[in-house]
Amino acid sequence: MKDEKIIELFFARDEEAIRETQNKYGNLCLYIAANFLALREDREECVNDTLLELWQSIPPEKPIDLRAYVATIVRSRAIDKSRANNAWKRGGNVQIVGEEFLSMLDDGCDLAEDYESVRAGRVINDYLGALPKPERAVFIMRYWLDESITNISARTGFSEGRIKMMLMRTRKKLEERLRLEGITV
Amino acid sequence: MKKDTAFEDKRLLEAINHIDSRYISEAMEYYGDLPPVGGLPERDKRVTRKSIRYALAIAACFLLIGAVIPVVTNIIQKFSGSAGGNPEETILSLEDFVYDTEIDTDHVITEAELGAINKLWLYEFGKKFAETPEEAMRRETKGDFYFGRYGRTFVFYIKQFNMDMEFRWGKHNFVMPWGLFFFINGDKVYTRQEFMVTDLFTQEHIDTLYDSCMNFYPTYVPVITLPEGDHVLSSEELAAMQEAFDGSVKYSIFASLESTMGRKQNSSYYFGKFGDTVIVWVNEVDELRHGFEWSGYNFDFNFGRLYFYENGKFYDHITAAENNIMTAEEIKAFYDHYSERFVPFNAIPYTCLEFTDGVEKLTDAEMRSIDEAYAAWKYEQEYKYYYEIYIESKYTEQEAHESADRAAYRQLSRDNRHFFKEENYQTFRYYGKKGNKVFLVEKDRYADWNVFDLAGYKFVIDGGAGDVLVYSGGEFTDLSEAYEKGMISKEDVKFVYERHLAYTEYFRDGMEEIAPPARLKIGVPYNESPIKLSEELQREIVWEYIADSTRLEEDLMSSYAVRCYGRSGDTYAVMIDGPWLYTQAMRSEIVAGYTFSFSDGQQMYIYKQGEFYSLRKAYELGIVTEEDIVAIKWAKTAPYTYETATAPIKIDEKEVALYISTYAVSKGGHKKGAVYSMRCYGKAERGYAVFIDCTDKVYAETRTVETVCGYEFIYPTEQTMLFCYNWSDTSSLAEALENDYLEESELKEIYETYRAEHPELYK
Known part of the structure; x- marks a missing residue:
């Protein structure tokens, strides 16, 4: 239907x-x-x-x-x-140390910290919009759908080596873009 | 993990949730008809349908309740006379309120209104906007600011650094110093950009908000100073330009007089008015170099865009010339201004090259030529990369060519890869020139160490520096490739090698020797590996981990090693040693209740069939069991030398190892030759009271008294007793008592044991 x-x-x-x-x-x-x-x-x-x-x-x-x-x-x-x-x-008293640290980012931070995520989201969308469709789709599959490299390769037809290269490039450039926008990561 | 470090940041993980649905939909195209996942058995399908009916029944109840409450609430409100008067009422939406006035810049937010605002804010951002109305109505100097109520819209301004906001709305040019506007209306939180395209604000609303903004930060008055004779735009002229400007809502270079007539390096430049034509140049990343000839004058702009405005219309430099919008005299005046004032103003600062002492400097013309060649070279690389992607995506050759051209051009301009743009960190390390050859190191902040032999010289290029390049005849060539092709001689290689040594001399103390340190060889990791892996397997693991096949040359492979702390079938617990891989500080991970502490930022992974998992994820997915975790933890204690026997109270040998390994890491890691031991003075239900000694640690002989719950522990040195619990954690006795790991009755026993063992301290 x-x-x-x-x-x-x-x-x-x-x-x-x-x-x-x-x-x-x-x-x-x-x-x-x-x-x-x-x-x-x-x-x-x-x-x-x-x-x-x-x-x-x-x-x-x-x-x-x-x-x-x-x-x-x-x-x-x-x-x-x-x-x-x-x-x-x-359990009740045991916390994942990593998440405890990350949650410290929230405690005591003003509302502007939350907007960082929203603002970062806009930058990411802007960045994704400039990518060619295949690169963009690979990015979404990996980081939004949490797909493995093998599965992405099976879905797209790209070799695993190609996918790894694409992901590394997009990550590098996105990190640089976020830094230029004043969003610390 | 290096592959995904960019997305371990929580804010970025949250930001990914905001990905545009169009892109998600696009990715979904690859998921056509999926095969069944596991296949629900018939019995389970019946359960599922029943569950759905049950869920629908509950949904219907909620819908019914949800429909009734607002009706009842409205009735109550209407009978009570005004909305928001009773803070204990349940208000579902800001639309339920009734106000006497249209605009109230000092509207006092009620508890009920705050409840509605918080509900929307919670939905949007995951937390409340404010705890109290007073907090919501904050008006801080250079901070958050509440602008009041406009109809049913509440306007807030939230401080956010690096957000100079200039925008035009209605007939006003708003110039705000920082921050973000939020408009809360009905059932939505709007950003400024989203709100401006609605019709929720009338001109009166905008006028009032504008006046409030001016009062909010009245000292932020744009200062415009132009040389005498330069035309100063009037507000009317600006308004006309703004109206004619066909730009995006979020970005208007003509938002204010200050931004339009600014003369800022790498931002915008106002040339002035020539006859009826206003000319502005703006640094826009999408526009690369463009040079043109106009009426016999040569103009050359490195990047950016020229705006020509005349009589209600905008032109670029091509259409301006085609339409003859300027007379010959006006063009000359424009050129005079350009050559005499703009060119020197916008001169590329040649300060980003790192000249080494004694190295001959390049001329401006040489650097400009390198800049152009570099841009073209990088374009070719980008083009080739995208062309292959499109061909693999089954595009035709023509389509792949056109798409790759567009993508490369766009990527290049976005990277703004110009040699001399200092703020882009795209600088070169310059090693000098010989004849027509220039030797450079292309800086790449993500580059790993690069070790290679060439012509008998061993180059160790530090991380953060990239490839060593030879520029000659307008082309860039890798140093090794240039030597192999005979473009450079052995003498040239020696020349570069010596310059590199001279450059790296100041930090060479940190390098053990010019050749890679002995530890950086595959099979010889930083610390001992309890389980030895074959070189072949280590290479496989490193290959998968680094995920960059172009860098995995033989020499570079020798810089990495893999330690293994557990193995079961094709599953391995590994830590990967290598240069420039890790930047984090000490971190810990708790898995199944066991703490793994990593003092140097490295992390342990479970490697299985080409995939890496953190210990925690591997445990949650069932790839490793709790027994495996214990075994890995046990194996990781191997580097620590310790005495297994404890006195006066005996502790299990494995527990001794677990507690010592955690403690040792927390105190700064393993010290070569140090031997640890434990003395135990009490066994509680949840842990042990101990001293942890280390031959490498000497405590000052200072009589120390620690009173815990009235019990006086007297120590001969500054060393105090610890409480070990949860198989790997340590704390003081007082903390253990406070956190309920230790009972008072148990503390009493510990005290009595300790006192019995050391009567001399209590004389």
Whole structure:
């Protein structure tokens, strides 16, 4: 079923929308969740959460690209689940030292620190916009979808060596761009 | 990990969440029809459908509640007379409030309004905007500023450095010293750029906000000084230019008189008004060098864009000439200004070359020629790189050529790779010239050490310096390649070698010898490797790690080594030694409750089938078990020499090793020849009370008294007792008690044991 029809079903509050989304994007959701979650049960729960969020958000949201919309939600839910799992495993009093340090960046920082992330996001988008499509897609697959080099190679047809070179170049140039914009990393 | 260090920063990880959905959608195109992942069994599918029905039922309940509450709230508000009066009401949206006045620059934010603002801010940024209304309404000198309420829009200005803001809105040129505007209206937080394209503000709103801004920072008055005779633009002229300007919303060089008539190095230059034509030059990164001839005069701009404005229209230098917008006299006046005032003003500062003493300086013409050749050379490299990518992406040759040309041009201009742009750090280290050959080192802050033999001379190029190049006849060639092709002689190589030695002399003390230090050989890592890996396997691991095949030459490979602390099948726990790989300070990682401390910034990885995982991720993914973690931890203690026996209370040998290794690292790492030992005076349920001794550490013989919960511990030296817990952590007795790792009853036992062992201290 086409995305437009599925969205119409959401707007009509027809449960068929959930089933059609599951049929069309269920595998994609599980695939993306698998990049962040090791346990099958967690991935399935993540997909269920995604379907629920879709039902709650459409309407009023009317995604221009349903696939990207679904991918964004499932990725976000997977990351949340992964973080929650880590918190549980760490226990009450034990903190990951690295995250404790990173959280110190938040404590006591004024609101401008949060805007760094938003501003950095704009710079990243601006930078990505200037990249050729293949490079941009590889970047997204690696850093947004958390795909392995091997999987990216299988998806795009580029050799693994080529992908590594592309990622290294984009990282270098992005770091330089962020530095020029006054965003410390 | 070197490959992804740029994205271990939390802010960048957060920033990636803001990636444009168009780019995500584009990447999704590669994910067509995915095969089933694991395949849900029939039973589970029934569970899933049931779960969905359950979830939908809950969603329906929330929807129902969500629909009822605003209605009830509205009714209550209407009966109560005004919105926001009762701070205990639940307000869902700023749209629910009713105000008597349209604009109130001193509107006092209520608790209810703050609740709505915080809700939106939490959604957008993950935290509250303010804890109290007073905090939300802060008006700090040179800080955050609350501008009040405009209709249902609350306007805030948040301090943000390096954000000079000049923009035009309505008929006003806003000039703000720093920061970001945020407009909170209804159910959204808008940035200035997003808000300006809505119709939520009338001209009256803009006028009022503008007046408030001027009062906010009245001392920020742009100062414009032009030489006598230069035309000073009026506000009306500027307004007309702004209206005619067809630029993006977020960037307007004609936002204010100050920015338009500025004369700033590497920014913009106002030439003035010639007849009816206003001419401005702006440094824009997308525009490279352009030279042109106009009416017999030669103009040459290294980069940037020329704007010609006349009678409501903008022209570039081509259309200005085609449309004859200027008379011959006006063109001459423009040229005179350009040659006499602009060229010297915009002269490229030749200060970024690092001349070594006694080295003959290059002339301006020579440096300009190198600059042009370098830009062209880099363009060719970029073009080749992108061309191959597009060919691999199944573009036709013509398409690949055109796309690569565009990408290379854009990349080059964005890099702003000009030889003499000091602020871009794109400088060369200049080693001199011989005849028509110039010898340079292209600086690359990301470059690793480079070690190579050439003509009997061993070059050790320090990290941060890049390739050694020969410039001759308008072309750049790598030094080794130039020698192999016979472009340079052995004498030339010696010439460069000696210049390099002279240049690096001042920091050569940090290098053990000119040749790579003996440790930098594959198979001989910085510290002992409990498990020896074959050279072949080490090369494989280094290859995967460095991810830069062009640098993995034989000589460079010899600079890296791999230590192994655990092996199971094709899974290895490794640490990779090599030059210039690590820049972090000491760091720690807790995995399954065990602390791994790395004193020199290196990290341990689990390597499996070409992929690297941090210890924690590998454990979470099930690649390694807790037993593996313990074994790795145990193996990592190998460098530390310690006594296993403890007295008067015995501790398990492995625990001794674990605590000593963590303690030793926390105190500055392993000291060659030092021997550690532990003395234990109490075994609590969650740890041990110990002294950790080291033959390398001598404590001052100062009688020290530590009172913990009324128990007086008297020590003969400044060394105090520690409490070890969680298999690898140490703290003082007082901290352990405070953090509930130690009970008071256990402390009492420790005290009694210690006192019994050292009665002489308590006489």
